[in-house]
Amino acid sequence: MDRRKPYHCATPESGSTIRRSCMNRRNGSPLLLPAHSGGANIVVRHHFPEPENFMKTNLLLGASALIALTTASAFAAPAPVRHSPAAQVLYNQNSDSSYAYVNSQNYTSGVTANNDQAADDFIVPSGKSWKVTEVDVTGCCAYTNAITENVYFYKDKNGAPGKLVKHGSFANLSGTGNPSFAISLGKGVKLKAGHYWVSVVANCNSKDGCGWGWGERSTIENDAALWQNPGNGRGTGCSSWTILETCFGNAYAGDFMFELQGTSK
Numbered sequence: 001m002d003r004r005k006p007y008h009c010a011t012p013e014s015g016s017t018i019r020r021s022c023m024n025r026r027n028g029s030p031l032l033l034p035a036h037s038g039g040a041n042i043v044v045r046h047h048f049p050e051p052e053n054f055m056k057t058n059l060l061l062g063a064s065a066l067i068a069l070t071t072a073s074a075f076a077a078p079a080p081v082r083h084s085p086a087a088q089v090l091y092n093q094n095s096d097s098s099y100a101y102v103n104s105q106n107y108t109s110g111v112t113a114n115n116d117q118a119a120d121d122f123i124v125p126s127g128k129s130w131k132v133t134e135v136d137v138t139g140c141c142a143y144t145n146a147i148t149e150n151v152y153f154y155k156d157k158n159g160a161p162g163k164l165v166k167h168g169s170f171a172n173l174s175g176t177g178n179p180s181f182a183i184s185l186g187k188g189v190k191l192k193a194g195h196y197w198v199s200v201v202a203n204c205n206s207k208d209g210c211g212w213g214w215g216e217r218s219t220i221e222n223d224a225a226l227w228q229n230p231g232n233g234r235g236t237g238c239s240s241w242t243i244l245e246t247c248f249g250n251a252y253a254g255d256f257m258f259e260l261q262g263t264s265k
Contacts, residue, residue: 087133087134087261087262087263088261088262088263088264089259089260089261090130090132090260090261090262090264091122091259091260092259092260093120093122093217093221093255093256093257093258093259094136094137094138094257094258094259095217095257096217096218096219096257097138097215097216097217097218097257098216098217098218098254099216100215100216100251100252100254101139101140101141101213101214101215101216102118102213102214102216102227102244102248102252102256103116103118103211103212103213103214104116104117104118104199104200104201104202104212104213104214104227105201105202105203105204105210105211105212106150106201106202106203106204107204107205107206108203108204108205109205109206109207111206111233112231112233113231113232113233114206114229114231114233114234115229115230115231115233116227116228116229116230116234117199117201117227117228117229118199118200118201118214118225118226118227118256119152119154119161119197119198119199119225119226119227119241119256120197120198120199120225120226120255120256120258121156121195121196121197121198121222121223121225122196122197122198122221122222122260123194123195123196123222124191124192124193124194124196125193126193127193128193128264128265129190129191129192129193129264129265130190130191130260130262130263130264131188131189131190131191131262131263131264132153132185132188132189132191132260132261132262133184133185133186133187133188133261133262133263134182134183134184134185134188134260134261134262135151135183135185135198135200135258135259135260135261136180136181136182136183136258136259136260136261137180137181137183137200137214137215137256137257137258137259138180138214138215138257138258139179139180139181139202139212139213139214139215140179140212140213140215141179141211141212141213142178142179142202142204142210142211142212143179143208143209143210143211144204144205144208144209144210145178146204146205146208146210147178147202147203147204147210147212148171148172148173148174148202148203148204149172149173149174149175149181149183149200149201149202149203150169150170150171150172150173150199150200150201150202150203151169151170151173151183151185151198151199151200151201152164152168152169152170152198152199152201153165153168153169153189153191153196153197153198154168154196154197154198154199155194155195155196155197156194156195156196156197156223159223160197160226160241161197161199161226161241165189165191165196167189167190168189170183170185170186170189172203173185179212179213180215181200183200188262195222197226198258198260200214200258214256214257215256215257216244216252216254216255216256216257217254217255217256217257218254219254219255220253220254220255221255224243224244224245224253224254224255225243225244225254225255225256226241226242226243226244227241227242227243227244227247228240228241228242236248
């Protein structure tokens with residue numbers, strides 16, 4: 001199947017039978033495909049398989065197999081909003097889901113060449129100063145509680161993440177919810193007016209079935225979202241920051257779903 005067409009399929013392993021669930025991206029309707037080893041047409045609610053199983057399960061997936069795809073009934077709801085008493089929504093694009101998910105993960109075991117990272121941008125308005133204390137993201141398919149999150153804030157450099165913001169790197173956080181997370185940043189990070197990028201990366205062991213994907217939107221705010229796989233274990237050639245449609249085809253053009261909370265002055 002051409003993975004660049006405007007529909008998306010997940011292919012999990014279920015015993016000796018491999019089944020697919022697909023969604024037509026144009027109208028959001030589920031597509032029914034037969035199980036590879038025979039049987040009735042079904043729709044299953046799973047994500048892409050863990051990296052170690054790509055070959056041994058003979059999935060016949062292309063380089064974009066890291067995209068987690070799901071039916072509407074299995075769509076991961078947006079992360080819960082957990083306003084602290086002094087918090088406010090500073091920026092919100094946690095909506096307009098395209099029902100596609102892009103892997104952004106640090107594999108704590110297994111095929112570490114598959115380690116990848118997704119990022120999206122936002123702008124602190126002129127004359128404003130933000131203190132971001134929480135990041136909410138919509139995600140899919142962690143399939144384990146043994147998961148933590150890294151959050152990074154970068155200054156923009158020519159339309160891509162540049163230098164890390166001072167005190168803008170947060171490691172091994174435990175967000176509320178799973179697979180959509182409300183991630184507290186503790187004291188947070190201070191941002192002056194300007195153009196920034198935020199990246200959320202899940203840390204988990206793929207042998208536990210973890211394959212976290214960041215939910216995509218159908219629309220783009222500011223610059224298009226970016227993705228990189230420095231070890232090129234995915235075989236896309238996107239070893240540095242690249243727009244999604246270059247890595248996976250036009251059907252994947254869009255931003256990621258996230259919300260920033262904190263205080264503004």
